[in-house]
Amino acid sequence: MAITAFLIFVAFVLGLSFYLGQRTRTSSGYYAAGGQIHWVVNGVAFAGDYLSAASFLGICGMIAVAGYDGFLYSIGFLAGWIVALFVVAEPMRRLGKYTFTDAVDAKFDSRGIKLAAAISTLIVSIFYLIPQMVGAGVLVEPLLGIPHHWGVIMVGAIVITIVATAGMTSTTWVQFIKGSMLIVFSSILVAAICYRGFTTEPDQGGRVPVHEYATLAATEADSRLTVAEPGWEVVETHEDAAAKAAFAKLARDGRQTWWLISRTDDGVALKETEAVVVAANGTTLINGAPPSAENALRQVGNIEQLRGETDVKSGSISPIELLAGLSDKDTVVKRWKKASFTDADGGKATVYYPTLTRGNVLMRPGLKFKVQGTVLERLDFVSLMLALFLGTAALPHILIRYYTVPSPAAARKSTIVAIIAIGFFYVLTLFMGLGAMINAVINPADSNMAAPLLARSFNSLLFAIISAIAFSTVLGTVAGLIVAASGAVAHDFCDRYLRIPMDDRQKIRAGKLAAFSVGTLAIILGIAFKGMNVSFLVGLAFAVAASANLPAMMMLLFWKRTTAKGIAASIITGVVLSVGLICFSPMMYGQFGLDPTTAPIPFNNPGIVSIPLSFIVLVLVSLSTKNRNSGVAQPA
Amino acid sequence: MLHEPASQSGPDPASEFKTRLGVWMFLLYCLVYAGFVVINLVSPTTMELTVLWGMNLAVVYGMGLIIFAVILAIVYDFACRRRESALADTPAKGGKQ
DSSP, X not given: OHHHHHHXXXXXXHHHHHHHHTTOOSHHHHHHGGGOOOHHHHHHHHHHHHSOHIIIIIIHHHHHHHTHHHHHHHHHHHHHHHHIIIIIHHHHHHHOSSSHHHHHHTTTOOHHHHHHHHHHHHHHXXXXXXXXXXXXXXXXXXXXXXXXXXXXXXXXXXXXXXXXXHTHHHHHHHHHHHHHHHHHHHHHHHHHHHHHOOBSSOOTTTTSXXXXXXXXXXXXXXXXXXXXXXXXXEEEEXXXXXXXXXXXXXXXXXXXXXXXXXXXXTEEEEEEOEEEEEOTTSOEXXXXXXXXXXXXXXXXXXXXXXTTBSSOBOOSOOHHHHHHHHHOTTOEEEEEEEEEEEOTTSOEEEEEEEEEEEHHHHTSSOSSSOTTSOHHHHHHHHHHHHHHHHHGGGOHHHHGGGGGSSSHHHHHHHHHHHHHHHHHHHHHHHHHHHHHHHEEEEOXXXXXXXXXXXXXXXXXXXHHHHHHHHHHHHHHHHHHHHHHHHIIIIIIIIIIISOOOOOHHHHHHHHHHHHHHHHHHHHHHHHHTTTSOHHHHHHXXXXXXXXXXXXXXXXXXXXXXXXXXXXXXXXXXXXXXHHHHHHTSHHHHHHTTSOGGGOSSOOSOOHHHHHHHHHHHHHHHHXXXXXXXXXXXXXX | OOOOOSXXXXXXXXXXXXXXXXXXXXXXXXXXXXXXXXXXXXXXXXXXXXXXXXXXXXXXXXXXXXXXXXHHHHHHHHHHHHXXXXXXXXXXXXXXX
């Protein structure tokens, strides 16, 4: 059923694209849908453009595993729209033609700005494209049963077709349909979560038996671990410094499994985990046996206690009751963490182990972002919130949507529709994430599938629809990004920077060729970055956009002394600093197998350094070049 | 050669009013958003306090930031529309307050 829903959706969007493609005759039609999209449609398309795989799959998954900290992304992503509405929307619509570069260059006609802004657009779009393509592969792999790289190629080919046939017009309608469906069916999913209510025995409506994870009593003397129950043999133990946890490999009936060593004042206990071990010879074992349909990682996440009670089946509850119940200090939720290490046989072990978290801790920041940690860890949190707040209004694929409506007032009104739609969806993310957390639907190896798996716990039809929507989420955002990136290459660089003479038909052809090239690059990168953290890369795109584009836009609008050289220098400074700081951050070191503690930059989110420096460079360069620059900005 | 907008729109006499209102509303939201970040940094456990219908401060403040953004957006649009229509009726007065 999921495959049928998926195929129907793909056939529909391709048919729509070919139909609209016959009506796209001008470059204005290709890049800006002729500037004639209705503001309500544009507003919902904004939501469809913005609510990417990171919003739907990533945030729900992060809330499911890290509680309230995932919701911080929802808050920051939505807050960014305030900057877009109050500061950027109407002035950008008045200044620009097709792209971000047009807007910042409108009063200068500077080759330096054209080049810098085109590079910035391309880099931000590509960094944003990579996680979308990786997400597409992750989604299609279980849905259609095809390898990750074929999933990425298929998604890339469909999106290139959508963009190359009708450009912004087909992209707008795909985003409109996707945005509408996402909000409607997410609401249905939240209603289903509340209807099911709380239960300490999450059996997915009786379809999946609840697995009781075992606990074994043990003793420890002279660093030697012994299991109290007969029949169990301790093969090896492992103290994992990174996870700050200890594990024991036990053998019984010829099967070896990993257990968490829990040391308390009451003694030592061993708690059952889930583990994937890739042996030195390449064979994979899941919980000590070869993988099969019957032997796969179990889905996890449940309530252990609700307000101190251990045997709960509440029946339907209100959304407020859901939040209140989980916030209670006497509510305890079982979450799962991950530890990766090499075992004594040289095998690569990945152990997923349980941890109990109280509701009062779960429902406030702190599990992922260390707001009670060191000064640097706290600054990292501030830096993230800053980049999320300032990044949205500077994303090129969002900015180009201001040019698809007929007037600045329509740009403002479509932004308000977008804020209402996106705000409502982000409220829903908290319920969907928490619903996944307590209904035993989290795949411990990949939290990104939390929302679709939550839908499957209700019924197959909802799963099919939610999967099709998740896929359309990727399609809609990737289409917008490819339009933005192709505009940077064909319009900003070839047409305006290199000044290659082209008539209108040639401009459309150049745009389509650029879309094909960028789409092909996205496919290659999507395959190359398989397994990389999706949210991390999206965060990088926000940080680069906030550092490179926002200072230029803000100062252009509000500081009369801004010069062309100041803007170009600010954009380049923002791009180089933000990308450079992230390349040498602990998280990037960890991604490439290096020791994160040796990273020269001690924080992961660069915004707190790169955004102010980009502003400072713009001011200093503008002041030093104001007498030599003929194109000083006029008030907007 | 300067680049022209995708579709031409006439002069906007209300633009000065809208810019000023937008900046003030932006600063107001910044203040509320900064308050959220500061409480988390200075006193994270304050976020655990139950403040409304059994929900804690973190949930209420976080949801509040989203709802506040929507309310501000609607108020801003309402004010802009009123000013635009008022100036459209009396074009000679221009965009000054």
